[in-house]
Amino acid sequence: MAALLSVQGVTKRYGGLIAVNNVSFDVAASEILSVIGPNGAGKSTLFKLISSFTQVTSGKVLLEGDRISNLTPHVVARKGVVRTFQEATIFRAMTVRDNIIVSHHLRSQASLLGFFLGSAKARADEAAFGDSADDIIEFLGLQGIANEVASNLPQGHLRALGMAIGLATGPKVLLLDEPFAGMNHDETMHMVNLVRRLRDDRGVTVLLVEHDMAAVMKISDRIVVINFGQKIAEGTPSAIQSNDQVIEAYLGSEDDVIGM
Amino acid sequence: MNIRSLLAVIVFIIVVLVAVPVLIAKSGRWDFYYTLTSVALLSIASAGVWFTFYIGRINIGQGAYALAGGYVSAVLVMKADMNFWLTLPLAGIFCAVLSVFIGMPILRLRGVYFAMVTLILTEVMRLAALALPVTNGAKGITSIPLPGAVSIGGVTLLPDFNTLENPKLAFYLVSATLMIICYGVLWRIVNSRLGHLCRSLQQNEELAASIGVNISWLRVLAYSISSFFGGIAGAMFIAVSQSIYPSSFQVADSVNFMLNCFLGGLGYVFGPMLGTLVLYFGWDLLFSTGKYQLLIYSSMIILLILLLPNGILSLGLFNRKIKADKHRDQEGQ
Ligand SMILES: Nc1ncnc2c1ncn2[C@@H]1O[C@H](COP(=O)(O)OP(=O)(O)O)[C@@H](O)[C@H]1O
Numbered sequence A: 001m002a003a004l005l006s007v008q009g010v011t012k013r014y015g016g017l018i019a020v021n022n023v024s025f026d027v028a029a030s031e032i033l034s035v036i037g038p039n040g041a042g043k044s045t046l047f048k049l050i051s052s053f054t055q056v057t058s059g060k061v062l063l064e065g066d067r068i069s070n071l072t073p074h075v076v077a078r079k080g081v082v083r084t085f086q087e088a089t090i091f092r093a094m095t096v097r098d099n100i101i102v103s104h105h106l107r108s109q110a111s112l113l114g115f116f117l118g119s120a121k122a123r124a125d126e127a128a129f130g131d132s133a134d135d136i137i138e139f140l141g142l143q144g145i146a147n148e149v150a151s152n153l154p155q156g157h158l159r160a161l162g163m164a165i166g167l168a169t170g171p172k173v174l175l176l177d178e179p180f181a182g183m184n185h186d187e188t189m190h191m192v193n194l195v196r197r198l199r200d201d202r203g204v205t206v207l208l209v210e211h212d213m214a215a216v217m218k219i220s221d222r223i224v225v226i227n228f229g230q231k232i233a234e235g236t237p238s239a240i241q242s243n244d245q246v247i248e249a250y251l252g253s254e255d256d257v258i259g260m
Numbered sequence B: 001m002n003i004r005s006l007l008a009v010i011v012f013i014i015v016v017l018v019a020v021p022v023l024i025a026k027s028g029r030w031d032f033y034y035t036l037t038s039v040a041l042l043s044i045a046s047a048g049v050w051f052t053f054y055i056g057r058i059n060i061g062q063g064a065y066a067l068a069g070g071y072v073s074a075v076l077v078m079k080a081d082m083n084f085w086l087t088l089p090l091a092g093i094f095c096a097v098l099s100v101f102i103g104m105p106i107l108r109l110r111g112v113y114f115a116m117v118t119l120i121l122t123e124v125m126r127l128a129a130l131a132l133p134v135t136n137g138a139k140g141i142t143s144i145p146l147p148g149a150v151s152i153g154g155v156t157l158l159p160d161f162n163t164l165e166n167p168k169l170a171f172y173l174v175s176a177t178l179m180i181i182c183y184g185v186l187w188r189i190v191n192s193r194l195g196h197l198c199r200s201l202q203q204n205e206e207l208a209a210s211i212g213v214n215i216s217w218l219r220v221l222a223y224s225i226s227s228f229f230g231g232i233a234g235a236m237f238i239a240v241s242q243s244i245y246p247s248s249f250q251v252a253d254s255v256n257f258m259l260n261c262f263l264g265g266l267g268y269v270f271g272p273m274l275g276t277l278v279l280y281f282g283w284d285l286l287f288s289t290g291k292y293q294l295l296i297y298s299s300m301i302i303l304l305i306l307l308l309p310n311g312i313l314s315l316g317l318f319n320r321k322i323k324a325d326k327h328r329d330q331e332g333q
């Protein structure tokens, strides 16, 4: 198992607080790996570190052997690691389709000047982005709302759009922060299928943070558990479910109960 | 562009470049040339401010670049004996480069913090103009010669303004043409990928970064385009008035540029042009009210902004066309 993404002894301090404490794990190509843990465990912070939205205090993150920690978000995105946000994050005043089209930015062949002048390359780009956007819209089942302004959408659609935006960048690794939050059971299972197909059909490696344990157990190849910033377990869903330390960590917290 | 908007643009150009001069000649109100020339040039500076709004930044510092552009042109014409028409783009480029250095640190700020810093910038530029030796301090630079001729390969593109019977008309025509070009460029920017990226920046900087947009670079690029507009507007203005002082563009002007954008409508490329026209004429029309001029003027602006928070162009009259445009944009992509 050659690691595509490798998190190596990553630590993040906020003043006196250690939000992420010496966490290491590897993600293989085409794997779906979930990071779970109680609220405040440091999961979102871990995602911010991997995507360079914030800088590590120590340790490093490697993509195919190249360091991607302590760069800037757009550089990491260019290298193929793209995050979605915990709160549904979209371009509010754009239509669904425009949200997706603009997110093809990294795939531009033409320069901004080329787009300004309407060069042949730019027109080819525009046509390609349009086709790809329609493809993603269909993949995520957003056809009915493609021309809706994003701010009018309900939660479930916002989450799907957030994923569409991530997908449009053409990522190698997609980091999904609580992609099923605010969804009912059916919507969640639908999304679980989509995430699977993201991997199966499009070869995207998925790293996700999620609270919905049923979904996590169903979707993950492997799971990493963190508590108070530290990794306390790593393994297959069934191994994690019977791990004493994990059960203890979760019994200690009020709002999360592990199980199917 | 569809046929209808193309037609609208052609009609607009004919009105500005042909109908207005004919009407002025008929009515004998030659003073209107100066007024309309000012409107055209101030609306170019306002267009720049509008473009900083477009990346989500309130810019109350355009006066600084107008002043800097004016001085660059004046100094080059007076001290280096350069043709004004060459100094015009140089003034724009100077301001664009200057704004890169100023923009890099301050564009990290958002909202009221950015606005405050830009406001101070105008005052800093005025003080710099007072202090620097090259600007001749408070006495300013006066008796700047009229623009010379421009010819390429023996073909005269622009005549020497000293030889003209009516330089006022000539200034109006070049200023209006410059305005039309600037707004054409702005329109094209907004409707090209650069505009789309700017909208992404305006609506969500974090998300823009995560889809791979180099947001600090894009912010600086947008700000330097904006400042370029400020610089050429200032330079052209100084050529018309043939003199420049540290007080030629001040905080009040910076505020007005911003108000022009608010009033015309931040959602519309041509908003600042309309805003400038309305505000400039509004101010002039109130001249007869004497000491109450500022009071009435300010109250009316407050009222207008309260009643039309999205600007004059958001009125139903204009909206039908705008909506049609939006719809077409979607289909076109
Ligand atoms: N920018 C920040 N500044 C200070 N503390 C932070 C910051 N971001 C997160 N934290 C703290 O780090 C810890 C982990 O937060 P987070 O990663 O959001 O947890 P999770 O996503 O697992 O719920 C929390 O105690 C949180 O308060």
Ligand SMILES: [Mg+2]
Residues within 6 Å of the ligand: A043, A044, A045, A086
């Ligand atoms: Mg979180």
